[in-house]
Amino acid sequence: MLLEKFISKHFLTLVFAGFWSLTSLAQNTLPDFQSAEIYIHPDPYTETITGEVRYRFKTTSGIDSVVLNAHNMKFEHVILNGQPVAYQIHNGLLSIQGPKKKGTHKLLISYKAFPKQTVYFVGWKDDIGGNEQIWTQGQGKNSSHWVPVVDDMQEKMVFDLSIRMDSTYEVISNGVLRRKAIEDRLRLWEFDMERPMSSYLLAFAIGEYRNLDRQAASGVPLKLYYPQGQEHRAHWTYLYTEEIFDFLESEIGIPYPWKDYKQVPVSDFLYAGMENTGATFFSDRYLVDSLGYNDENYVNINAHELAHQWFGNLVTEKDAAHHWLHEGFATFYAYRAEQALFGPEYVHWKLYETARVLEEMDQNGSGEALTDPGAGSLTFYEKGAWALFILREELGGEVFDRGVRLFLKNKAYSNAQIFDFLKAMETESGTSLSEYR
Template sequence: MNDKIVWDISITAPSQYQAISNGVLLETTEVDKNRKWQFNMDIPMSSYLVAMVVGNYEVEKKMSASQKQMELYYYPEDLQKAEPTYRHTIKMFDFLEQEIGIEYPWKVYKQIPVKDFLYSGMENTTATIYSDQFVVDDIAFNDGNYVTVNAHEMAHQWFGNLVTETSGKHHWLQEGFATYYSMLAEQEIYGEDHYYMTLFENAESLIAQTKAGRGTALLDPKASSLTFYQHGAWALHALRDEIGDVDFKLSVRTYLKQYAGRNVTTDDFLKIVSNTSGKDMSEFKNRWLTNTQFPSAEALQLLRKSNFMEQYFQLAARSISSFDESFNSYKETLRSPVNELLVEEMISQLILHKKTIESLNFIKKPLQPEMLRLDKP
């Protein structure tokens, strides 16, 4: 992890296959019945990020706004699935470059599905590998898709690959950051309410972990995945609220510039935040990084800054009331413009009350048919 070197990989394989590895493909040469692929990298990287894939693949090549080449690999039989699988890829890539404020450091970014993969995805530098269970057609896309994993592994290219933790104690610098920036990328696509809903759902899981006595501190190398990923993202949300957008973005930019191609600790990051914002970070560290409990009161305060969350909490509180008591609240929820997330919560309460959407027949017009899908318990 701490030995970063420049890798130039070559692969020799039967020529009917496609070989893929980190970096730019310099050349291919025929060697008897085989072919040799020669790849070039020019920034040092850790050995756990090396990737080699050989198989039957087609590739779709696209360009980002910054003229980085995107190589989107798919199995030859999956041509129809390529578009839904890679939907939003360029938009998220362009967004991350803008949001992070540091150009993607390499010339090419490849994504390759593989069979029987142990994880959802692995963010190998310039060559993310992901489980082919995320390869979906247009219809299956609605039930589950690659968007979140796509954004997460993409964000790792900066957080994990360009700068790398010195040890497991600082694992949130990779997983917390990748989770946070993938949430921002999804916000760009699905909107702010979706972002807050994700924060809220993650907080519920973290509170449950604390209540079950299994809470772990973010700086504990043996912390749970829930802590590293979701608590880590929460810590960054809280930090941004505390120091403001401008200082937050400047801190992240400075951090990536200063430690590009190197290893980092949490204190390296906090020192930059402190210098940038002029604020002492020890209270933040105690509350969010070394605390084994999830700070639920602070999290609730932060959620309440969203008008949508306020509306959501008011509606959610109705779940212990009777249908008649909640009737006006439901009526309010259906007032145009309708918020799909609020309607989903309302419908789940109707199911609890053993009522159907027809029992709210005073106003059905703003509802789109797809919003009624929860109406069938």
């Protein structure tokens, strides 16, 4: 895991350049991926994915190889610009002989995946009806367990997913549902994305779902899913969803970056929530009725995962050393939303609690830096949020908000470092923030 973090795409390409010609290790520019059209047919009974992906990429010269991450897959066809092409599989990497000329290229791969992780088939082997689900969890770099992709957060492209499934089930994925076509007893769901994103944010969920249809003040459609038969929990689970969405859009000051927003509860989820682009998945333990709502509810997670649609999905960290840009910001904006909903005291109390724990950590020598890629979640989330509250206090709300907007505009649909955020803050405030670096 740790090793994977430090293997860059550049390194991989250099390693694999030698596969085709050991004498020409010299120049091998990287393919610049533009788009991917993915078509999959998950089979829950064999726990396999039969799929096809069509890439379009550009090169500025001929290249030796195109390297994709692909785990536990068998390949039927690998076709570059209409011609079958040589490829090798090694250690979770699919290395394909590259095009000899510069230009825009088309790569088609048809495959069968046998995912050992990332895709979860839940409830298909028991006798209970209606609890069947399939869902994915692609973070950190794991979508390559069901589709050959570049597992690098810095390789952003436009992904369009099509999924073929038994028509009993609802299919949810990133992007706007363009079409539902009937194919015998199966149904093909075609989703469309217009903007690029990193591959770890690819996702799909399948199950007997129903949904509430809501709309944000800005017109963004909000689809709030719940398992069939859980109608009575939908209202309480999604309480304040529109308020949170409207608050964050106006507070962040940059329109929600995607066409629609879906939220889907899934069974046996190991996390609280995951901010897949335009399609947050969350643990179904947060499906609550009026009584359960008071014990534990989805409000904070609802706001946290939504904030990630800007901080993480629109602007993505360059690497783990910049994880503050994801978790610190999502935690901060979730607190801001709660302040707006429940009043400042509600949040002050929570902040006071985390400050006490963080102070203890600093005193007993276990304090961690925000820039430490191996820091724990308390540092990334709570200390990260604290840093933003302090910065906002210091610069004033108006300057702080302008700095955030400048940062998001500068780095929209690309990757950023902490330095980029501080630079935007310095530009808007006219003060040096060198002590934060």
